[in-house]
Amino acid sequence: MTETFVIAQGGGPTAVINQTLAGAVLEARKRHPGARVLGARHGVRGIRDGDFVDLSTLSEQELRLLAATPSAALGSTRDKPDMAYCETILKGLRETGATAFIYIGGNDTAGTQQILADAAGSDIAFVHAPKTIDNDLVENDHTPGFISAAEFIAGAFVSVDLDFRALPGIYVGIVMGRHAGFLTAAAAAWQQDEDSGPHLLYVPERAFSPVRFVDDVRAAVSKHGRCIVAMSEGVTTEDGRSVVESIVPPDRLEREAHGNVRLSGGDLGMAVEQAIRDGLPGVRARVDTFGYLPRGNVSTISSTDAREAFEAGAFAVEAAARGGGSVALQVENGITIPRLVPLANVAGKTRHLPDDFLLPAGNQIASPCRAYLERLLPKRFELAKPFV
Amino acid sequence: MTETFVIAQGGGPTAVINQTLAGAVLEARKRHPGARVLGARHGVRGIRDGDFVDLSTLSEQELRLLAATPSAALGSTRDKPDMAYCETILKGLRETGATAFIYIGGNDTAGTQQILADAAGSDIAFVHAPKTIDNDLVENDHTPGFISAAEFIAGAFVSVDLDFRALPGIYVGIVMGRHAGFLTAAAAAWQQDEDSGPHLLYVPERAFSPVRFVDDVRAAVSKHGRCIVAMSEGVTTEDGRSVVESIVPPDRLEREAHGNVRLSGGDLGMAVEQAIRDGLPGVRARVDTFGYLPRGNVSTISSTDAREAFEAGAFAVEAAARGGGSVALQVENGITIPRLVPLANVAGKTRHLPDDFLLPAGNQIASPCRAYLERLLPKRFELAKPFV
Numbered sequence: 048m049t050e051t052f053v054i055a056q057g058g059g060p061t062a063v064i065n066q067t068l069a070g071a072v073l074e075a076r077k078r079h080p081g082a083r084v085l086g087a088r089h090g091v092r093g094i095r096d097g098d099f100v101d102l103s104t105l106s107e108q109e110l111r112l113l114a115a116t117p118s119a120a121l122g123s124t125r126d127k128p129d130m131a132y133c134e135t136i137l138k139g140l141r142e143t144g145a146t147a148f149i150y151i152g153g154n155d156t157a158g159t160q161q162i163l164a165d166a167a168g169s170d171i172a173f174v175h176a177p178k179t180i181d182n183d184l185v186e187n188d189h190t191p192g193f194i195s196a197a198e199f200i201a202g203a204f205v206s207v208d209l210d211f212r213a214l215p216g217i218y219v220g221i222v223m224g225r226h227a228g229f230l231t232a233a234a235a236a237w238q239q240d241e242d243s244g245p246h247l248l249y250v251p252e253r254a255f256s257p258v259r260f261v262d263d264v265r266a267a268v269s270k271h272g273r274c275i276v277a278m279s280e281g282v283t284t285e286d287g288r289s290v291v292e293s294i295v296p297p298d299r300l301e302r303e304a305h306g307n308v309r310l311s312g313g314d315l316g317m318a319v320e321q322a323i324r325d326g327l328p329g330v331r332a333r334v335d336t337f338g339y340l341p342r343g344n345v346s347t348i349s350s351t352d353a354r355e356a357f358e359a360g361a362f363a364v365e366a367a368a369r370g371g372g373s374v375a376l377q378v379e380n381g382i383t384i385p386r387l388v389p390l391a392n393v394a395g396k397t398r399h400l401p402d403d404f405l406l407p408a409g410n411q412i413a414s415p416c417r418a419y420l421e422r423l424l425p426k427r428f429e430l431a432k433p434f435v
Numbered sequence: 436m437t438e439t440f441v442i443a444q445g446g447g448p449t450a451v452i453n454q455t456l457a458g459a460v461l462e463a464r465k466r467h468p469g470a471r472v473l474g475a476r477h478g479v480r481g482i483r484d485g486d487f488v489d490l491s492t493l494s495e496q497e498l499r500l501l502a503a504t505p506s507a508a509l510g511s512t513r514d515k516p517d518m519a520y521c522e523t524i525l526k527g528l529r530e531t532g533a534t535a536f537i538y539i540g541g542n543d544t545a546g547t548q549q550i551l552a553d554a555a556g557s558d559i560a561f562v563h564a565p566k567t568i569d570n571d572l573v574e575n576d577h578t579p580g581f582i583s584a585a586e587f588i589a590g591a592f593v594s595v596d597l598d599f600r601a602l603p604g605i606y607v608g609i610v611m612g613r614h615a616g617f618l619t620a621a622a623a624a625w626q627q628d629e630d631s632g633p634h635l636l637y638v639p640e641r642a643f644s645p646v647r648f649v650d651d652v653r654a655a656v657s658k659h660g661r662c663i664v665a666m667s668e669g670v671t672t673e674d675g676r677s678v679v680e681s682i683v684p685p686d687r688l689e690r691e692a693h694g695n696v697r698l699s700g701g702d703l704g705m706a707v708e709q710a711i712r713d714g715l716p717g718v719r720a721r722v723d724t725f726g727y728l729p730r731g732n733v734s735t736i737s738s739t740d741a742r743e744a745f746e747a748g749a750f751a752v753e754a755a756a757r758g759g760g761s762v763a764l765q766v767e768n769g770i771t772i773p774r775l776v777p778l779a780n781v782a783g784k785t786r787h788l789p790d791d792f793l794l795p796a797g798n799q800i801a802s803p804c805r806a807y808l809e810r811l812l813p814k815r816f817e818l819a820k821p822f823v
Binding site for chain 1 (some may be wrong): 444447448453472476477488497500502504506507508509510511512513552586587590591593594595597598600601602606616687699700701702704705708709712721722723724725726727728730731732733734735751816817819821822823
């Protein structure tokens, strides 16, 4: 029987999601000479609409170039298929003669694969290959896409800390992350010493208090002569509501298919700046929302991340041969190894920062988090200590 | 006579301003064995307050590490000295026994040097060494700091263009630049082809019309299926007022010592997003304000920029021997060479994008600008063309 692999990409793009695509295509062709490999455009939407790219004929050189290109070359989607949509996807897969469907994405993508696998029976292998800058997939030590985005953020905070030594003031950088604070924690990965920023970190895992925030900033300014803050866009008050949801007028609140309120945008930054202005009048305060800059940035592609993403894609083909499931990056003896775990273990679940990754006050990382970040993001440069 | 060099850094930091500092220190010590080299903390403020660092004793290795460290290691200032302030600076310089004062900065810094030179007579050589990410110094082909910041921006726009192919919509990136559009133009430096973003650029050199902006975006969406926009924070309407000045409530408008309205902050981004939402309802629209991320970013330090900044610092010592003036990076036969020009040529003047750098519509760069950017920012990578 001719093997037919269908591959798609879902959710937010990353710097290395095409590595996973290329890894899967090359491995499929190596293991199954003559196999057809089809790429669906814009995730499951392409399967539903019969919109495919033939990846069977690309040369290895073309695939290596594709792998090195950030963002999702096949296009992506945020569609969250219901049962009726899933029926059309299954129909689309059967029309291609698919023997395996590899879907590269986060926990929502794993959820789609689980629904499809449950509905399809065993003639098609459903594989979820991991991808997310948020690093929030359970079963994974870390996820493809995270290290590259984290390097952007770590480098940015080293840089603004130096900038705000030169021209002192308060700086807040707002970082993507709805439920998990890994990316925000990465702001501290390349911290130079005790006096270096970020001096404060606010993540979704701890209740955010605007009053305490201003007190924290005031204390940091008086200790360091400046204050550098990393804040997750998903910070949430004691009542469980995201700060963004509280401050954006209802007529401007956007929700996507998964029901999530859109967190990106300038509202949180403006509110934070106003809170600082009110609490510390006359102190120079600047807030940047990093927005889309970290997630698929061509300037901060980590070679480790690229290699691991490629290997996750190659392993997805083996996972298909073993009947499907979710590919998870696990670490054994310091080496990252892709493993096969049940889709149900990953689907729709969110991995949070472990409790011991934060100091008790909740606004700075603790040594287990430092060790984790040092393992994933070894510092790539040495810097001098400024004279100010 | 023992030579005594005083060196200071002014204005916004860059990724390579410490290269210029290190270049000056090493050259001063080479040309004048036994010379004293003092660094003033926070620009002229350090001279006024007698706050100096002795740079004479640093090893070459320490200086090389300092050079590779972004931002202003001596600290910076936005003080714009009046005559009385200048008297205190001259007094401070004489107390150190200064024979030369090298001040690294932009056109305001050159202006300070001119005032000091006029007031001091000939016992001290006043040298301005160029530095600005804005690339807005006359007499210079380009300025130290620009290429590194421009590489950040060029890479960011390559990346978001790919991101918004994968998940289509409208993206606006707002870039530093009060009067000159060079950094914003750099968004197009690594454009892949005709279909690639940025599809529209708005710079301070052309009158900005909010109505035409929305029409432009609508046309780009219908042509490309998405729209990527690069916009200077300093965009200005026909009446000569910056858009920021028009939209920020007067009680929140900040002005610095030079009388400039503060342009950074989220207001412009919020207004732009609202304008798109009103004009193209239902279309996904995202706006990021790049803020402080491009200007001293450790992840995008250009080796060309670093080398030229170092050479500008070394040449500043020769300029002192020749009686002072402004160091300007000029290009002859394709080679960048530092030259000595009168302070008055540079002081307080702003270089703008040449007229022929923009297409007649004013919202995209023209081929002379492309050639300029290709010369300064050769593309460092090759990318695949996505399937969407």
